[in-house]
Amino acid sequence: IAAADVGLREFHHDVILLAGGNFMTMSRSYRELISEDGKAEIVCSDTIAEISPEGSLVWTWDSFDHLDPERIIEGPDLANYPVLHPDTGEEVRDWTHANALVYREDDQSILLSLRHQNWLILIDHSSGSVLWKLGAQGDFDLSTGEAWFYHQHAPEWQEDGSLLIYDNGINVPDVDLTDWRSRAVQYSVDETLWTATEVWTEGDMDYNSLVAGDADRLPNGNIQVVDGTLPFDADQFFPTQSRIREVDPETGDWMWWLDGPDFQFIYRATATDRLPGESASD
Numbered sequence: 001i002a003a004a005d006v007g008l009r010e011f012h013h014d015v016i017l018l019a020g021g022n023f024m025t026m027s028r029s030y031r032e033l034i035s036e037d038g039k040a041e042i043v044c045s046d047t048i049a050e051i052s053p054e055g056s057l058v059w060t061w062d063s064f065d066h067l068d069p070e071r072i073i074e075g076p077d078l079a080n081y082p083v084l085h086p087d088t089g090e091e092v093r094d095w096t097h098a099n100a101l102v103y104r105e106d107d108q109s110i111l112l113s114l115r116h117q118n119w120l121i122l123i124d125h126s127s128g129s130v131l132w133k134l135g136a137q138g139d140f141d142l143s144t145g146e147a148w149f150y151h152q153h154a155p156e157w158q159e160d161g162s163l164l165i166y167d168n169g170i171n172v173p174d175v176d177l178t179d180w181r182s183r184a185v186q187y188s189v190d191e192t193l194w195t196a197t198e199v200w201t202e203g204d205m206d207y208n209s210l211v212a213g214d215a216d217r218l219p220n221g222n223i224q225v226v227d228g229t230l231p232f233d234a235d236q237f238f239p240t241q242s243r244i245r246e247v248d249p250e251t252g253d254w255m256w257w258l259d260g261p262d263f264q265f266i267y268r269a270t271a272t273d274r275l276p277g278e279s280a281s282d
Contacts, residue, residue, distance in 0.1 A: 003027060006057040008049060009086050014101045022058060024050045024110070026098050029062055030085060033069055042090075043069060044083050046098035048110065048123075061123060063096045063114070066130050073116055078210065078237060079151060079171035080116050100154055115151050118171075120163070134163075134189060136173070140196040147198070149185060153228075154214040154268065162188045162199055164223070166213035178235070180208045184215035184225045184247065200249050210237045214268040222255060223247045229265045242266040 003010045008027040015025040027047045032040050050059035072095070073080065082091040100113040109131065110123040119135040132139045136148045151170035155163050169182045186200040202225075212228025225247055229240040242260030247253070260266050 001051060001055045005055055006049065006051055008047075008057075011049075013099045016101050016103055018050070018103060019105055022050050022052050024048060024101055024103065026101065028083070029064060030092065031064055031069075042085060042092045043095050044085075044092050045069070046096045046112075046114070048098075048101065048112065059125075061110075061128050063098075066123075066128065067096070067117075067121075069095060071117065073118060073171065075171035076177065079177075102155055102157060104157060111155055111157070113152055113155050115153070115168075118148070118150050118152070120152070120155050120165070132191065132194075134187075134196060140189065140194050143195070143197045153212060154216070154226075156216060158186065158217060160188075162186050164215050164217060166215040166225070168209055168211075168213055170208075170210060181205050182207060182209040182213065182227065184223055202247065202252065208237070210240075212242075212265050212267045214266075216269075216271065218246065218271055221249070223249055224269060224271055226266050226269045228267060232262075239263055240265060244269050 010027055011025045012028065013026055015023055017023050027049050029045050029047050030042055031045065033043050034040055045063040048061040049057060052058050081094065083094045085092050094116055096114045097116040098112055099115050102111040104111065108125040110125055112121050112123060114121060119133045119138055121133045122131040124131055134140055142148060149165050149167035150172045151168040153166040153168060155165050158164055164184065164186045167183050167185045169180050172180060183202040183205050185198060188197045188199050207227065207230055209227045209229050214226035216224045218224050225245050227243045230243055231237050231240050241262050242265045243257055244266065245257035246255040248255055
């Protein structure tokens with residue numbers, strides 16, 4: 001199924017299969033917004049699309065309809081890079097930059113990662129309402145001395161209801177870009193008291209992955225981390241290479257790691273107990 005088949009401009013970043021057989025993915029929409037001083041600007045927003053196996057568009061959601069487009073996270077271009085308008089080819093502001101979808105079956109909610117808002121938002125599937133926003137200036141108070149994530153990737157619900165996230169650590173307020181640091185981090189989220197707490201983090205890391213990244217819980221309890229874009233030179237963001245590593249959350253030790261090819265990046269990685277081409281049957 002192509003995006004044009006369901007009246008959309010494109011699909012991007014993520015696609016998930018729902019229990020009923022439909023799949024859900026992301027697209028984009030564009031609107032002209034007028035600022036208070038009367039200036040017109042074309043802005044890009046992220047949308048969610050649910051599509052049946054037969055290729056029918058059965059449900060949509062648009063950030064423009066549920067979030068405030070005046071909330072702009074300022075920062076250098078390398079943190080909030082633009083997108084190209086599909087009709088004109090001109091650069092326009094990428095207001096939300098969604099990069100991940102997670103569906104929670106028990107309450108039929110959708111977790112959406114919005115990189116350029118520094119938020120994870122939870123959406124009620126039936127109504128489209130935003131139930132909460134997790135992150136800086138969101139709906140939750142963070143425990144004293146702990147840090148929020150910034151320009152994050154790859155949220156993953158854990159069995160205990162906490163969230164594992166790859167925190168790119170980009171565009172952090174009052175932190176010079178030379179001091180940006182990436183990490184995998186896990187938060188407990190109390191949806192009654194509206195509090196969030198770091199229950200695990202890698203601690204003080206000495207690297208920054210500007211783009212991409214992933215963190216997944218492995219069956220043995222360890223955490224597989226993807227550092228998508230690691231610079232060769234600590235004083236520059238590019239050129240880069242990538243790395244996959246397995247971290248013991250108890251000790252912080254790296255059980256193994258794999259360096260990716262120079263000048264390429266890894267977006268995500270999935271652990272498997274069999275090689276491609278091997279039979280999955282007994």
